[in-house]
Amino acid sequence: MEEKELELLELLETNGRLEVETIATMMELTVNETKDMIEKLEKEYAILGYSAIINWSNVLEYEGVTAMIDVKVTPVRGLGFDKIAERIYRFPEVKAVYLMSGAYDLSVSVEGKTMIEISRFVSDKLSTLDTVISTTTHFVLKKYKHDGVIFDDDDEDKRIPVSP
Amino acid sequence: MSHSTKNSHLSTTVANLKPSGIRRFFDLAANMDNVISLGVGEPDFVTPWNVIEASYHSLEQGYTAYTANAGMIELRQEISNYLKHRYFVDYNPDNQVIVTVGASQGIDLALRALINPGEEVIVIEPGFVSYAPAVTLAGGDPIIINTKPEHEFKLQPEQIEDAISEKTKAIILCSPNNPTGSVLTKEELIKIAAVIEKHDLIVLSDEIYAELTYDEDFTSFAFIKGMKERTILISGFSKAFAMTGWRLGYATGPREIIEAMVKIHQYTMMCAPTMAQHGALEALKNGQKSVLDMKKSYRQRRNFVVNSLKEMGLDCHLPGGAFYVFPSIKSTGLSSEEFAEQLLRKERVAVVPGNVFGSTGEGYIRCSYAASLKQLDEAMKRIKKFINEL
Numbered sequence: 001m002e003e004k005e006l007e008l009l010e011l012l013e014t015n016g017r018l019e020v021e022t023i024a025t026m027m028e029l030t031v032n033e034t035k036d037m038i039e040k041l042e043k044e045y046a047i048l049g050y051s052a053i054i055n056w057s058n059v060l061e062y063e064g065v066t067a068m069i070d071v072k073v074t075p076v077r078g079l080g081f082d083k084i085a086e087r088i089y090r091f092p093e094v095k096a097v098y099l100m101s102g103a104y105d106l107s108v109s110v111e112g113k114t115m116i117e118i119s120r121f122v123s124d125k126l127s128t129l130d131t132v133i134s135t136t137t138h139f140v141l142k143k144y145k146h147d148g149v150i151f152d153d154d155d156e157d158k159r160i161p162v163s164p
Numbered sequence: 165m166s167h168s169t170k171n172s173h174l175s176t177t178v179a180n181l182k183p184s185g186i187r188r189f190f191d192l193a194a195n196m197d198n199v200i201s202l203g204v205g206e207p208d209f210v211t212p213w214n215v216i217e218a219s220y221h222s223l224e225q226g227y228t229a230y231t232a233n234a235g236m237i238e239l240r241q242e243i244s245n246y247l248k249h250r251y252f253v254d255y256n257p258d259n260q261v262i263v264t265v266g267a268s269q270g271i272d273l274a275l276r277a278l279i280n281p282g283e284e285v286i287v288i289e290p291g292f293v294s295y296a297p298a299v300t301l302a303g304g305d306p307i308i309i310n311t312k313p314e315h316e317f318k319l320q321p322e323q324i325e326d327a328i329s330e331k332t333k334a335i336i337l338c339s340p341n342n343p344t345g346s347v348l349t350k351e352e353l354i355k356i357a358a359v360i361e362k363h364d365l366i367v368l369s370d371e372i373y374a375e376l377t378y379d380e381d382f383t384s385f386a387f388i389k390g391m392k393e394r395t396i397l398i399s400g401f402s403k404a405f406a407m408t409g410w411r412l413g414y415a416t417g418p419r420e421i422i423e424a425m426v427k428i429h430q431y432t433m434m435c436a437p438t439m440a441q442h443g444a445l446e447a448l449k450n451g452q453k454s455v456l457d458m459k460k461s462y463r464q465r466r467n468f469v470v471n472s473l474k475e476m477g478l479d480c481h482l483p484g485g486a487f488y489v490f491p492s493i494k495s496t497g498l499s500s501e502e503f504a505e506q507l508l509r510k511e512r513v514a515v516v517p518g519n520v521f522g523s524t525g526e527g528y529i530r531c532s533y534a535a536s537l538k539q540l541d542e543a544m545k546r547i548k549k550f551i552n553e554l
Binding site for chain 1: 184186189190193194199201203204205206208292293294342460464465467468471514516520536537541
């Protein structure tokens, strides 16, 4: 991929709300070139959407639990892991699914309102799938960093205000 | 120089030394809330974590004693490798490299090693505020060359000719430059080198911003043919690796001069801080990725700031390096000091008046873009409002 496209993606990944005009200036491109590049990356599904990074633990009204579940499965002949992964990721409470190397096959991240809700999902939906051999559920106690963003980061400027 | 007050205990040299104009702005800004500062001469990034972690580790391991006077040999070796691979200049780590307390100490040591009382050192302005005082403190006389806005404040070779006398010993160069951000190209350096060779001058080349050039590759002055033998290359970790508070720099050059610098250093400083040296070692071994990331971000912000200032109608060249822009504020009818002080009081944006960097900086201000994009955006809005309301 072209170097400029990578630079654009990095900029948008850190701040999806940057104005096209600002991006253009920063990258030494014209506004139209920048617009075209964004459109192209959207069409190629390199950019899937623009979302906010939210620290839910700072939202008083929000109550929720996240669990990371290690899932061992028997791959289906001819379809491998993909079909099983799909069976799992179609559930809306599933926020992420990864195929892993190592001790288990799929890493599934699930969000729910309570621990009971997640337990129900695991016992009723996930472990009852034909191909699932076993599950190990880990509940998340605290989020320190997510997708490269440090939560509760201290962004105070510690420099003296004027220096040579 | 005039004598100091009769009853003072101070040395005449120190008593006559002009206080830095930056000090007054620091005092003003330090006592205000909600100030966005573009007045800072250091990166906004915190030191890369691997460097901090390496320094922690060295402390845990009990590396809390002095090092060799010239610095840890492992670090000198790494500095030598770095300069060879990055800028194609080769120095023997045993006797041509000294680790200093910031590049500032490197300048001080070099001047003290070179200057006999009354000898002259050429200093280019607008330039870093410490050069001329450092020359004076070393017993020399600073001779100022004023660079011109029509040359983007770049030194012209014929200006050196005009400044030279039979007492001239050395010249201090700094590219990329603080405060103007101007970078001398290889061709320009070659022309300067010819004059320097003709008059047999020593060069103190302050290359602290070498990693931060945005439009073309940096050329070390020591790389220019015939110059290595007469150049003291001064640099450090502060700007490129965001390590200002660690106070760690280095100087490389001809063996005779570096050994003389080590002699002064051993009597006055002993060695640079040991934990900082361990951090610097990690910075050189595994720090290039962080440097490139920061550089990319500086370039983007430079473009943003220059564009914003131009849109406001301020005349501003696109600086090729460092993290400063040096726009002209002459169109406002205010002096540099008036502009900076009123901007600070009315809109709470701190910049540094250009005259602080030499009289030729009058009519200009230095804005640092070592600040987050969010801060820069807000600062630009405030400056625009300030100018519109003048």
